[in-house]
Amino acid sequence: MADGSQRDRVIAECLAKQGSVEDYPFGDEVAVFKVAGRMFALVPLGSPPASISLKCDPDLAVDLRGRYAAITAGYHLNKRHWNTIILDGSVPEEELLELIDHSYDLVVTRLTKAQRDELLP
Template identity: 85%
Template sequence: MTHGAGRDRVIAECLAKPGSVEDYPFGDEVAVFKVAGRMFALVPLGPPPESISLKCDPDLAVDLRARHTAITAGYHLNKRHWNTVALDGSVPDEELLELIEHSYELVVAQLTRAQRATLSGSP
């Protein structure tokens, strides 16, 4: 993968997370990825530019926006807790995949112990 992670790749990464469910609560134009009913990623399915919106620690969110022009405050989301990342190849794939993981982990951390146990397959 030399041209950066595209929409198909980030969708696959989101779906690969334990307990991840793809949903369309806002209509056919946006794929929403949830774990235990809570959103951790939104991927617009319309024409380019492609992007993904991810939950993010507020301090890290500000730092990321300062370092990457492709990362902006969450579009139509709580701008303190969400970033939108343009999938233009300027954010390294490895960092983008870490941001997906970070978003997922933030949501999982808010779940009850019972909900987390269901994800890991533990009783």
């Protein structure tokens, strides 16, 4: 999959999450996806290579970085809890979508019960 269309796909996937909001707190060049005001994904909109940064369990983050050259410690983010994934097609799309789910779930789990009840019908 070409990186532009893969970027569009991951943006659509992030927006499809329950309660997801697209925001631009860092300017027009980076789409930030939040749930209940907390970031779960960042997608730079500039020139290639396209990428996405996702929150990740620290042990899984290290494992993924060892398995894929396209996955590195989060760019300008907490290196322990974030990965940046270059959208070059080397990470299988199914796994990429699972990592978006994982990032979203990590954020939702940390919300208060009241926030979760409001978010999830």
